[in-house]
Amino acid sequence: MPTNPPTTPPTTPPTTPPTTPPAGSGPPAWPTATGSQAVTATISVSGTYDGGLRRYYGSGDLGTGSQSEDQPPIFELAGGATLQNVILGSPAADGVHCLGACTLKNVWWEDVGEDAATFLGSSSSLVRTVDGGGAKLADDKVFQHNGGGTLIVKNFQVQDFGKLYRSCGNCSTQYGRHVQLQNIWVTPPGDTIVGINPNYGDTATFSGITVHGDSGDVDICTKYTGVTSGEPKETGTGADGTNCIYSSSDITYTG
Structure with a gap:
């Protein structure tokens, strides 16, 4: 058994993570x-x-x-x-x-289960970091943010997914949550890279995002009206300078 x-x-002995290529180049090979x-x-x-x-x-x-x-x-x-x-x-x-x-460094998900990682804890000062690694085959979410605070995801790749990040849409206790995406490689199919709840003060910032496809293949940032029961309602997509924060130069399409 x-x-x-x-x-x-x-x-x-500790394994040295592969060197992360610079933004705009291809992602590291899967280990x-x-x-x-x-x-x-x-x-x-x-x-x-x-x-x-x-x-x-x-x-x-x-x-x-x-x-x-x-x-x-x-x-x-x-x-x-x-x-x-x-x-x-x-x-x-x-x-x-x-x-x-917490810190997740060089962690890889070959076939995401319910979620790849769930972030808990109520403090608004909490900072979690995902550095390196990747995830494939996420039927729904890769990173589920249920607690408060900030999640930083950098040097990460995602393939065949629903959402890379979701601020909980219907947790019984809601918080203002923040996510920062830096140097991310995205391979569709995918629904949206980030889902947030502006009505709770959520923010998402993006830099160095490479989408291996065309601009219509995956949404960058989707906004919802979060709730404490029932289902959240989608209210729109795209940059707005307040909650979904990025410019065209932050997103590169290779399709």
Whole structure:
């Protein structure tokens, strides 16, 4: 029967992430896994956990591969934790949960489960950073922002997805949330890169976005009227200088 890895970092020497190409060039190559590990119960992380580019995938209760909103994650990060050099395979359950401030560095999702990562915690001062890595095959969202504060996503690639980022549209407690996207490679099909709720004061800023397609293939920023129950209503798309903040020079199309 597969066993879970320890909650302390593995003894594998830290893996150096690939050098990130400059904005406007192609994305880094997807990594080859150094091994695979079945996970039957959520791995709790405090401090730094370096996976040595092993593939972690759900098994048992984490192995249904469903889109249930109530699935547990493969990794749960305490406030201030860092998860790095990890590949999440399939099934990936609910990916990664960050309970407070956290850093995801060189983390790759081969087949996103319910969400790739969910960001929790109520403080408006919380800052989370996703640096490097990528995600594929997200039926809905890649990054789900349920708590308050700011998410910074940089040097990241996404392919075949619904939304790269969504500020929760119908959480029972809502916050003003902020996302900054820097040096992102986008390969459609995709619905929208970012979904935010201007009625709660959300903002999204974009720089160095490369879309491997035409301008009509994916929306850049979609606005909704967020709610605390029921379903949010889409109110428009595109830059407005207040909530969806970018200019034409921030977006490059290669189609």
